[in-house]
Amino acid sequence: MPSPEVFNTTKPLVITPNASYSANDIAQFLEDIGFPQGVKPYKSRILPLVEKLVAPEVPITCIIGTGIKTPGTLFYGECGFDKRPEVVYDNGDGTVNMVSLLAVENAWANDKSQSLKVIKLPGVSHTSILKDDLALDEIIGEICSINSQFSSY
Incomplete structure (x- = not known):
């Protein structure tokens, strides 16, 4: 998962017709793709590991x-997350x-x-x-x- 500390937090990593997600928006992205059970582990385990590289x-x-x-960047079309995204490498x-x-x-x-x-x-x-x-x-x-x-x- 992209760390907000490392990635440009204004650069979208995932783009859809209705929303864009940067490294700051991973929790919302997990919700929006239908994986809300991933939010708690992301916030409690992943973020603490990557927030500060000691x-x-x-x-x-x-x-x-x-x-x-x-x-690098995923572009989802009108079908949203149900269809493979266009990928910019x-x-x-x-x-x-x-x-x-x-x-x-x-x-x-x-x-x-x-x-x-x-x-x-x-x-x-x-x-x-x-x-x-x-x-x-x-x-x-x-x-x-x-x-x-x-x-x-």
Whole structure:
């Protein structure tokens, strides 16, 4: 679910003939699509996780795929939510868009106590990042690099 803290809250993510929904409107969107039972878990579990991305103050490495068309905005026509929407695609890993993938990098950019390394793998999807040979080489290389730093002590 898109975080209001990360996404532009004025940019519509879902557009219908009768309403538009931004990251601020997810609870209403869940109601409108006929999933009111999703509102409480969204407000009580999802929002607290994404409202503030607290830096853990330990070194973090994020390895993400990029360059895969990823749903960005959904346009529903006159049939509303009963028919598949027209999709405008953004950059991402095929499942998660770049705004979300880079959320921690943006949130922790000025936090001197947080070490963060982001490795972007062009053409690697969310579902193949643990299968793709290039991605696996990168992951193993990172693990080996981290292990070698600690084995020299």
